[in-house]
Each structure stands twice: as structure tokens, then as C-alpha cells.
Amino acid sequence: MFLEEKELEILEILEKNSRISIDSIAKMVDLNVEQTEEIVKKLEKEKVIVQYSTDINWRRVDGHEGVTAMIDVKVAPKRGVGFDEIAERIYRFPEVKSVYLMSGAYDLSVIVQGHSMSEVAYFVSEKLSTLDSVLSTTTHFILKKYKHDGTIYEQGDEDRRIVVSP
Template sequence: MNDKEQELLLLIEKEGRMSEDKLAKMLDTSLDDVSEMLRSLEKRKIILGYSAIIDWTKVNVSEAVTAMIDVKVTPKRGVGFDEVAERIYRFKEVKALYLMSGTYDLSVVIEGRSMSEIANFVSEKLSTLDSVISTTSHFQLKKYKHDGVVFGEDDEGDHRMVVSP
């Protein structure tokens, strides 16, 4: 991977909606070069997708319920945590899955329409897997910041810290 590709990745990670023309200007390269780099990075599965961050509290639809599930598992000889992780991430409810250090082995992010839907997922699908020893569920109550974006903050107004003697 060359320096221009790394610079391109940093730019689109921060703002994925930039036009290829704007990216070319920022990278001081041609539009064709940017197009080719993007296609190459996508083909090599370095760029896996493009997504928008949406504040669903401002949309008149029912919000999804998000839970973080800490999972303690027994790793299998020869494959470690990979086999059970693959079984877990294949469930449609799973939005993210991480191998963690500490008390629990895996952190699973689940989305559902209700708390009971998530409870059913944990009791009927997740905890029934052979390698799963225990789970602890945490429900997301409010989102303040996600992927570097602050939620609920107005663009107007004075955001300076108040300093008093």
C-alpha cells in the first residue's frame, strides 16, 4: 500500500461522501488515479463499505433497541475463539462482534425492535451455543457520540467552556 492510498483511506474514513473530484484535488492527483485507487481498495477488501451516521431520535420512526452483550466462551483447540465468533456473527441481529481482553471474551452488539426481542435472541440463540459459558447484557439508553460524531449538538451557539475564578 502506498502513501496516497493511505491518505485516501484517512480522508474517506472521516467523510465518505466526498466526491472523487474533491479527493483528487486534496490528494494532488488525477481523477482517474483516485477512481482506480478506490476500485483497487474495494477489490482488495480494504474498503468494505460506505455508511451514513443517522440520528434516529430526529426521525419519526420507532427506534431500534441496541444492546451490548458480554460473552464468556470456551475456546476450541486449534481455532481459539474464531469458530464460535463466526457462529455468532452470522446471526442477522448481530451488528458488531469483538474479541476482548478482560473478564469476558467477546463483545456482541445486537439490534432489535424491543428489549424482549433481544432477550429472546440471548436466551434462544446465543446462550444455547455449546461454547458459551455466560452472558451479561447492557442496553444502550442514549447515544452521545458514535464514530467521532457528537449527537444532539446544535451547530449554533457558543460552545466554549465556562471558566470561572
């Protein structure tokens, strides 16, 4: 789908802050509110804007830290459907947050969330690895999230050293 310059500008604004008001967006792109609303509705209808979401730093909420794992999956693609069929079977599990087709040694990258490491391990051993097309998996547990989708989660203290220059 080809998008006009104003449509692209609106998408870039919403990608950075989906809570910004239509009034503010309209001023930023130099359109009136009605034109801006019309563009946003069109982009939603065409599934260019798929969903509005919120990034939450769960490490700051006591009792809700959970465990996130990135699982590399090697699969045997099926004739006629390639990787799509197995990817769809995997993303239908409620534990699965994301599935990506990848280049390299593994075919799919799967992001899984659970309450504990044993819950994620159970998912891998009892649900994911038992699927017909899955040949092997490698699980990586995420220990700390520094930046996600352009958002920095934990900024360290400012560097208080004095800058010395010749």
C-alpha cells in the same frame, strides 16, 4: 499490505466522508481523477475499503428508535479454531450488528439491535446463551448514543456564559 502515502490520505478522507466526490479527493491529495479512481478501485479490490456506510440518528425518526444492547460473552474456545468458530456462529444471526474479540473478563463483545428490550432478551436467552461454547453473558442496554465512530449525535446548546479572565 503496505500502503503508499497517497493511498493512506485517500483512506483518511473517505473514512471521514464516504460521499465526497472523486474530483474533490483528487484535488485534496494532489492527483488527477484517473489516478485517484485507480487507487480507490485497488483499495476496494484488496478489501481495505470494505463497505461505504451511513450513520443514522434513529432517535430523530418517530417509530424507529429500536433498542441496542452490548452483550459481553464468555466462551470456551475450541482447539484449533480458537474464538473464530463461535464468533462466526454469533455474527451470522441477523440481530447481531458487530462482534469483537476482547481482552479482559469477557471474550467477545456483541452488539445487538432489536425492536424492543424483550426482543433482545429473547435473542440472548434463546439463541445466544444456548450455543455450546457460550459460558455466560452480561447484557448492557444502550440508553442514549452521544458519539459513534467519531460522529457526535446530540450536541447540547452552546455555553452562553461570558468568559471572565483576570
